[in-house]
Amino acid sequence: MTTTQDLDFPRGLSEEPEPTPLALLLLGRSADPLSERGVECPGDLPAPSDPDLVERARAAKERLGERVFVLGHHYQRDEVIQFADVTGDSFKLARDAAARPQAEFIVFCGVHFMAESADILTSGDQQVILPDLAAGCSMADMATAEQVAECWDVLTEAGAAGATVPVSYMNSSADIKAFTGAHGGTICTSSNAKRALEWAFQQGEKVLFLPDQHLGRNTAVRDMGLSLDDCVVYNPHKPGGGLTAEQLRAAKMILWRGHCSVHGRFSLDSVNDVRERIPGVNVLVHPECKHEVVSAADHVGSTEYIIKALDAAPAGSAWAIGTELNLVRRLAKAHPDKQIVFLDKTVCFCSTMNRIDLPHLVWALESLADGTVVNRIEVDKETEANAKLALERMLALP
Ligand code: SF4
Numbered sequence: 001m002t003t004t005q006d007l008d009f010p011r012g013l014s015e016e017p018e019p020t021p022l023a024l025l026l027l028g029r030s031a032d033p034l035s036e037r038g039v040e041c042p043g044d045l046p047a048p049s050d051p052d053l054v055e056r057a058r059a060a061k062e063r064l065g066e067r068v069f070v071l072g073h074h075y076q077r078d079e080v081i082q083f084a085d086v087t088g089d090s091f092k093l094a095r096d097a098a099a100r101p102q103a104e105f106i107v108f109c110g111v112h113f114m115a116e117s118a119d120i121l122t123s124g125d126q127q128v129i130l131p132d133l134a135a136g137c138s139m140a141d142m143a144t145a146e147q148v149a150e151c152w153d154v155l156t157e158a159g160a161a162g163a164t165v166p167v168s169y170m171n172s173s174a175d176i177k178a179f180t181g182a183h184g185g186t187i188c189t190s191s192n193a194k195r196a197l198e199w200a201f202q203q204g205e206k207v208l209f210l211p212d213q214h215l216g217r218n219t220a221v222r223d224m225g226l227s228l229d230d231c232v233v234y235n236p237h238k239p240g241g242g243l244t245a246e247q248l249r250a251a252k253m254i255l256w257r258g259h260c261s262v263h264g265r266f267s268l269d270s271v272n273d274v275r276e277r278i279p280g281v282n283v284l285v286h287p288e289c290k291h292e293v294v295s296a297a298d299h300v301g302s303t304e305y306i307i308k309a310l311d312a313a314p315a316g317s318a319w320a321i322g323t324e325l326n327l328v329r330r331l332a333k334a335h336p337d338k339q340i341v342f343l344d345k346t347v348c349f350c351s352t353m354n355r356i357d358l359p360h361l362v363w364a365l366e367s368l369a370d371g372t373v374v375n376r377i378e379v380d381k382e383t384e385a386n387a388k389l390a391l392e393r394m395l396a397l398p
Pocket residue numbers: 075111136137138139140171260261262263324350351352353
């Protein structure tokens with residue numbers, strides 16, 4: 001039997017990292033002046049060392065009662081997750097929020113695009129709050145509305161736009177979801193990407209997949225039987241995406257050159273290395289990982305799939321998990337009868353997710369309880385309408 005102390009995490013990872021300035025920045029306990037969204041916390045952000053933080057969060061939540069509903073994404077820190085009314089992936093959380101119309105405030109412990117999705121799916125009376133506005137997603141930021149509009153122009157000039165259906169991953173900004181809705185496309189999650197692609201190929205001959213090239217490629221090749229040669233990568237930083245008109249016309253999958261900075265770090269070496277260290281280990285990775293990693297893994301699936309797979313795994317089995325570290329650590333704690341290790345040897349927190357910490361949560365809850373709405377995320381009506389179209393197409397997928 002393996003205890004959490006025995007786990008094969010990189011040295012020191014079972015503890016909070018040392019509070020060096022860099023670690024504080026990476027863990028979201030400091031301000032990054034270059035961050036795209038800024039780190040505005042008007043009023044006093046409690047000090048991380050405040051011994052009363054847990055009590056203050058509890059008291060503020062109690063004062064708010066049914067008026068507040070706290071959502072916690074699986075990749076959030078334990079100190080935040082303990083105050084979540086529900087946990088889940090981004091889509092589940094947005095739906096959970098919509099199913100709680102009595103909650104005036106939805107405090108989303110996750111990242112910016114998730115809060116936007118919650119705002120799109122909840123009623124106009126509900127206000128969605130992101131405790132730290134700097135909690136963005138590097139993948140979502142890799143596809144801007146301007147870049148995607150330019151890409152569509154390139155496709156149009158190549159004579160390929162008419163045959164192309166956009167499919168956008170949930171991990172995209174509201175603007176990209178709106179573009180997708182306005183151009184006849186759908187949203188997908190890592191759980192239903194195959195169904196979304198099947199639907200899209202019934203509507204057109206090719207798919208523009210945004211913004212995660214790995215999920216797009218893995219789903220097309222692994223689940224749909226397309227070849228790697230059917231896929232091209234559109235680089236928004238190169239003229240014409242770095243592709244010829246002929247390449248665009250010939251491709252079945254046009255993959256946006258975006259990736260997750262967490263899942264993109266796992267390598268074939270990490271898989272080979274863990275197999276050597278733990279004979280018989282089951283390698284289970286998220287489909288946002290590179291194609292070579294997914295191909296070498298034993299199991300591939302979304303966050304919810306990973307959680308269920310470990311719930312169902314027999315006692316004594318060994319697992320190397322390729323997803324965000326906060327979740328892997330939590331799963332290891334929840335299953336002390338199984339050996340659950342992190343696939344990589346280096347730190348692999350999602351640094352922007354980690355920006356939501358207890359001081360920011362306390363600040364947000366106390367501000368709301370005192371009658372001040374802070375860090376509200378609000379999607380404009382036109383964007384919301386088009387984004388909703390794309391989300392509704394996803395909900396209608398067979
Ligand atoms: S884990 Fe990856 S996709 Fe998820 S929020 Fe972090 S950077 Fe974005």
